[in-house]
Amino acid sequence: MIQVYEDMFYKLLTVWTLGFLFLLEGCNYPKEFTDFYNLPGEKQIEVLKSLPIDKQIDFHLYAMSREPPDRRFAEDIALQGDKIIPDVLRRFKEENEDYNKNSILEIFYELCRKQKCSESHPEVIRQIEEEITKMKDAGWQKTAQIYLPSIKGESKPFTGQPPPPPTPPPVTRISP
Numbered sequence: 001m002i003q004v005y006e007d008m009f010y011k012l013l014t015v016w017t018l019g020f021l022f023l024l025e026g027c028n029y030p031k032e033f034t035d036f037y038n039l040p041g042e043k044q045i046e047v048l049k050s051l052p053i054d055k056q057i058d059f060h061l062y063a064m065s066r067e068p069p070d071r072r073f074a075e076d077i078a079l080q081g082d083k084i085i086p087d088v089l090r091r092f093k094e095e096n097e098d099y100n101k102n103s104i105l106e107i108f109y110e111l112c113r114k115q116k117c118s119e120s121h122p123e124v125i126r127q128i129e130e131e132i133t134k135m136k137d138a139g140w141q142k143t144a145q146i147y148l149p150s151i152k153g154e155s156k157p158f159t160g161q162p163p164p165p166p167t168p169p170p171v172t173r174i175s176p
Helices: 002-026 031-037 041-050 053-064 072-078 081-094 098-113 122-133 138-152
Strands: none
Touching: 031 041, 031 053, 041 072, 053 072, 053 081, 053 098, 072 081, 072 098, 081 098, 081 122, 098 122, 098 138, 122 138
């Protein structure tokens, strides 16, 4: 009987240790990002603007991987306007992880919120649509498709909130 408790203790200790190590690894952002993230908000924007666009996108992806995701850098990056579209599109196409593709789509959303990208950049829209169809994870692909009408200027802006669930049909009671 003691052997059973001892085995269970070692199994629980192993699971706890692995879980703790996993948590530590999951919070291991590059020092450059943690230093940046610990700056006051105004200073973050100033530093972000001074970085190359690829580093800005990296920092946006790190911020989006936090819990809860920090979306504020997408708008700051997008404020640079059309000149960043080729680099953001390149990163979107190069990205292998579907959740990161969705984070990059937020930059496109912010870029297109102020202008009709479908009119000014139809080829970019076509390439975004093509990349969304290549996404492997159906859930992330569906999330990406939620952004698409707003990026194309076809709908109301995306609020970040999913639509309410459908109302269930009324329950019909059968008397015995």
